[in-house]
Amino acid sequence: MTALPRVTTADQARADAGFHRALVELLYQAADDDLILAQRGAEWLGLVPHIEEDVAFSSITQDMTGHALALYQLLEELGEGQADHLAYFREPSAYRCAVLAERPNGEGTYLDSPRFDWAYTVVRQYVYQRFKRLRLEAMVKSRYQPLADLAEKMLREQFYHLYHWEVWMKQLTGRTEEAQRRMTEAWTRVLADAPSLSSLGPGEQEILSSGVLPWSLEKPFRQALEESARSYGLPAPNAWTMPEVNGRDGRHSPALPPMLEHMAEVYRIAPAGAW
Amino acid sequence: MSEERAQTAATTASTPAGGAFEPYLVFKQMEHRGPMESEYTVLAPNAEMALAMAQENFMRRQEAPYNLMVVRERDIVRLPEELRQALVRTMPRDYRSVPAYAHVARRWQELKLATGDDAPAPRR
Amino acid sequence: MRSVFDLPVEVDREDPRYQAFLDRIDRGEKIEADDWMPMDYRMQLVKLIAMHGISEIMGAFPEKEWVPRTPTLRRKLSLMAKVQDEVGHGQLLIRVAEDLIRPLGFTRDDLFNDLFAGRLKFHNVFHMPALNFADAALIGWLVDGAAIVTQRMLAQTSYAPYARALRRILAEERFHAFHGEDMAQTLAQGTPEQKAMLQDALNRWWDALLMFFGPPEHAGIKSNQDINIRYRIRSKTNEELRQEWLDKYVPQIRALGLQVPDETLHYDQAQGRWVYRHPDYSYLKNVIARNQGPRSQARLALRRAAFFDHAWVHEALAAQPLAAAGD
Ligand SMILES: [Fe+2]
Ligand SMILES: [Fe+2]
Numbered sequence: 001m002t003a004l005p006r007v008t009t010a011d012q013a014r015a016d017a018g019f020h021r022a023l024v025e026l027l028y029q030a031a032d033d034d035l036i037l038a039q040r041g042a043e044w045l046g047l048v049p050h051i052e053e054d055v056a057f058s059s060i061t062q063d064m065t066g067h068a069l070a071l072y073q074l075l076e077e078l079g080e081g082q083a084d085h086l087a088y089f090r091e092p093s094a095y096r097c098a099v100l101a102e103r104p105n106g107e108g109t110y111l112d113s114p115r116f117d118w119a120y121t122v123v124r125q126y127v128y129q130r131f132k133r134l135r136l137e138a139m140v141k142s143r144y145q146p147l148a149d150l151a152e153k154m155l156r157e158q159f160y161h162l163y164h165w166e167v168w169m170k171q172l173t174g175r176t177e178e179a180q181r182r183m184t185e186a187w188t189r190v191l192a193d194a195p196s197l198s199s200l201g202p203g204e205q206e207i208l209s210s211g212v213l214p215w216s217l218e219k220p221f222r223q224a225l226e227e228s229a230r231s232y233g234l235p236a237p238n239a240w241t242m243p244e245v246n247g248r249d250g251r252h253s254p255a256l257p258p259m260l261e262h263m264a265e266v267y268r269i270a271p272a273g274a275w
Numbered sequence: 276m277s278e279e280r281a282q283t284a285a286t287t288a289s290t291p292a293g294g295a296f297e298p299y300l301v302f303k304q305m306e307h308r309g310p311m312e313s314e315y316t317v318l319a320p321n322a323e324m325a326l327a328m329a330q331e332n333f334m335r336r337q338e339a340p341y342n343l344m345v346v347r348e349r350d351i352v353r354l355p356e357e358l359r360q361a362l363v364r365t366m367p368r369d370y371r372s373v374p375a376y377a378h379v380a381r382r383w384q385e386l387k388l389a390t391g392d393d394a395p396a397p398r399r
Numbered sequence: 400m401r402s403v404f405d406l407p408v409e410v411d412r413e414d415p416r417y418q419a420f421l422d423r424i425d426r427g428e429k430i431e432a433d434d435w436m437p438m439d440y441r442m443q444l445v446k447l448i449a450m451h452g453i454s455e456i457m458g459a460f461p462e463k464e465w466v467p468r469t470p471t472l473r474r475k476l477s478l479m480a481k482v483q484d485e486v487g488h489g490q491l492l493i494r495v496a497e498d499l500i501r502p503l504g505f506t507r508d509d510l511f512n513d514l515f516a517g518r519l520k521f522h523n524v525f526h527m528p529a530l531n532f533a534d535a536a537l538i539g540w541l542v543d544g545a546a547i548v549t550q551r552m553l554a555q556t557s558y559a560p561y562a563r564a565l566r567r568i569l570a571e572e573r574f575h576a577f578h579g580e581d582m583a584q585t586l587a588q589g590t591p592e593q594k595a596m597l598q599d600a601l602n603r604w605w606d607a608l609l610m611f612f613g614p615p616e617h618a619g620i621k622s623n624q625d626i627n628i629r630y631r632i633r634s635k636t637n638e639e640l641r642q643e644w645l646d647k648y649v650p651q652i653r654a655l656g657l658q659v660p661d662e663t664l665h666y667d668q669a670q671g672r673w674v675y676r677h678p679d680y681s682y683l684k685n686v687i688a689r690n691q692g693p694r695s696q697a698r699l700a701l702r703r704a705a706f707f708d709h710a711w712v713h714e715a716l717a718a719q720p721l722a723a724a725g726d
Contacts, residue, residue, distance in 0.1 A: 039467055042466045042467050042475075042479060043467055045459065045463045045466060045479070045482055045483070045486075046456070046459040046460055046463050046482070046486065046701065046705070047701060047704065047705045048705065049705065049709030049712040049713065050712070050713075051456065051486060051489060051490045051493065052490055054483075054486045055483055055486050055487045055490060058479060058480075058482075058483035058486070059483070061479065062368075062476055062479050062480060062483070063366065065472060065475060065476055065479070066366045066367070066368075066476060067366065068472065069472040069473070069476075070366065072472070083472065084470075084471045084472055087472055088470065110463075110464075110467070111464060113700070113704070114701065114704055115704065115708060116704075116708070118709055118712055153365040153366060154365070154366065156360065156363045156365045157363060157364060157365045157366055159360040159361050159363065160360075160361040160362075160363075163358060163361050164361075171715070171716055172712070172715050172716075174720050174721045175715040175716070175718040175719075175720060175721060176711070176714055176715045176718050176721075178711045178714070178715070179711060179712070179714070179715035179718075180721070182711065262467060262468060263467060263468060264468075264470070265468045266465075266468045266469065266470040266532045267470035267471075269470075269532075269590075269592060269593070270470075270589065270590050270592065270593060273589060273590060273593070274585050274588075274589055275469070275470045275471050275474050275532075275582075275585060275586075275589075275593075307428075307429055307431075307559070308429065308559055308562070308563065368480075370473060370476040370477040370480060371476075371477060371480035371481075371484075371574055372574065373573050373574055373577060376574070376577035376578065376580075376581055378581075379577050379580045379581045379584065382584050383580070383584075383651070383654065386584075386654040386655065387654065388650050388651065388654050
């Protein structure tokens with residue numbers, strides 16, 4: 001891939017159909033991951049176990065929403081349509097988020113009897129940020145210069161996100177029996193979905209061969225999770241089986257369509273209008 | 276504390292096993308609601324002694340601060356160097372800044388806030 | 400359940416420290432947390448600041464309900480940041496209240512238990528439903544506007560830690576005001592449906608907005624205004640604050656082409672004040688103070704869930720590492 005020249009503008013990218021297709025695919029994956037997991041984060045506002053953490057968590061959620069917006073703007077430049085329209089107004093099957101991002105926070109909804117699971121949230125956020133670090137590091141080496149530049153900026157800011165959840169992982173493991181039980185249970189559930197993150201979907205070959213991403217993320221991600229399991233005293237990720245639906249090919253869990261429906265409830269009143 | 280005992284303790288502090296004397300950070304506050312400014316440090320056996328000595332060590336001329344504060348240095352937890360990257364902010368956060376909303380005042384002007392109104396002059 | 404509000408409030412007015420304290424207040428000096436203060440001063444502060452702080456926390460809910468549905472990413476960011484600020488205001492204020500009750504042997508958890516037991520109230524506006532997206536705009540615009548008027552007055556308070564918290568809060572409120580006005584302007588200049596949403600929100604919120612400032616002085620409802628003014632905790636009356644708010648916002652409401660749902664409202668040039676129809680202030684005492692408003696119980700339930708469902712988190716954080724686990 002080193003032989004392939006850098007692609008520096010959206011116009012150049014659009015001139016190469018295969019490259020363009022692979023690039024758009026990866027951008028949707030990354031943007032949708034951040035958008036959808038940030039939506040889960042936004043549901044937590046005001047419900048977090050500790051006031052100070054409510055504030056800190058919200059900044060991460062805002063940053064993730066900002067990252068999603070920046071990625072949709074790259075897609076906009078590539079001719080995919082207006083950024084908000086991409087965020088709010090696609091069919092569920094057009095979303096490329098990993099199934100892990102869309103899982104509910106727990107039982108109930110944020111409007112009615114939320115029984116949200118903080119252990120699951122900590123573990124999911126941690127595993128996602130661990131993965132996102134690897135994806136951003138790879139994106140920095142992307143052949144598509146605008147993406148490499150953006151990834152570099154996001155990476156520096158994402159440092160806090162991973163660090164924040166590392167602290168929570170450390171604080172909730174190895175403390176009380178109950179916390180250990182809850183964290184182990186959450187870890188097991190998150191691990192079952194973890195392969196959905198590093199999957200690049202049906203376009204994987206093209207994404208890698210075109211140099212949109214320089215390397216596959218699966219191996220480094222599995223390695224990172226093995227290390228995590230060791231440092232937090234959690235079960236090692238033995239099996240690596242893709243969940244039945246992983247999201248990357250547009251097939252999603254039943255949680256996603258109502259989530260999108262809810263998200264766009266107001267947008268639909270005046271699509272593309274000013275709000 | 277007698278000078279003799281202080282002497283002994285200070286000597287112990289210089290040997291790792293003793294540890295009775297410790298560095299304290301001194302902060303001064305020049306006025307009532309002013310910031311607490313970090314001064315220098317004193318070696319003291321406890322906070323009370325640190326306070327009692329701090330003033331004349333660092334403020335022995337004219338200045339009379341409103342208040343003084345000491346904190347045992349090892350009670351201060353700093354972000355280690357390898358984590359200081361966490362303080363970096365690269366993406367715009369202008370959505371929460373006042374200058375990003377300059378158009379709001381402009382729109383009120385266009386809407387001619389006060390004209391034809393029975394109200395007093397609007398204030399901002 | 401133990402409550403700080405059950406403590407006897409005894410003040411020995413013969414105590415020489417009492418007169419010295421009053422002299423300090425009269426000289427315009429500020430009181431710090433570790434200064435001597437009479438018990439009634441301390442308890443007035445606890446009541447005021449804990450209610451203020453808890454209202455910021457409860458006040459996050461009505462707007463937060465619309466964050467996941469906010470229809471553009473940019474607006475979503477600003478609304479989220481705004482709601483986050485409100486939780487942050489709650490944090491600052493509750494910390495100030497905690498420092499006041501700690502010498503009495505009480506903690507943050509006790510304040511939350513007071514909230515759940517109905518002994519610690521939160522502001523009337525946050526008992527109201529936010530039925531459509533324009534409610535989120537109206538809250539940022541007019542409810543924050545009301546809070547700003549009140550907080551600007553309270554920033555002159557004699558209690559220094561409260562004044563410091565308010566200084567930061569007011570700086571952040573400048574963003575809230577612009578954010579709210581921006582949303583209101585955008586909806587009012589949007590489609591007829593958007594404008595109708597905003598008018599509908601105004602109709603539903605008007606009485607609650609007037610009530611926000613509390614009953615006027617001689618409405619026969621007992622208030623703590625007198626003692627608060629003596630101790631220079633506050634410097635203006637409810638009605639003065641309400642008039643200030645009307646001064647600023649009635650012209651804005653009219654400029655947006657919206658109708659105030661009170662046809663008697665007008666500015667009386669001779670008296671130099673607004674004349675308007677007072678809402679039924681007994682609602683504050685009979686409904687709101689009893690947590691029987693439209694959303695009182697539902698929002699308390701949200702707060703309870705945050706508090707009790709996560710007891711295990713607090714236990715884990717307070718615990719020492721288990722022997723087996725290394726750092
Ligand atoms: Fe606030
Ligand atoms: Fe506010």
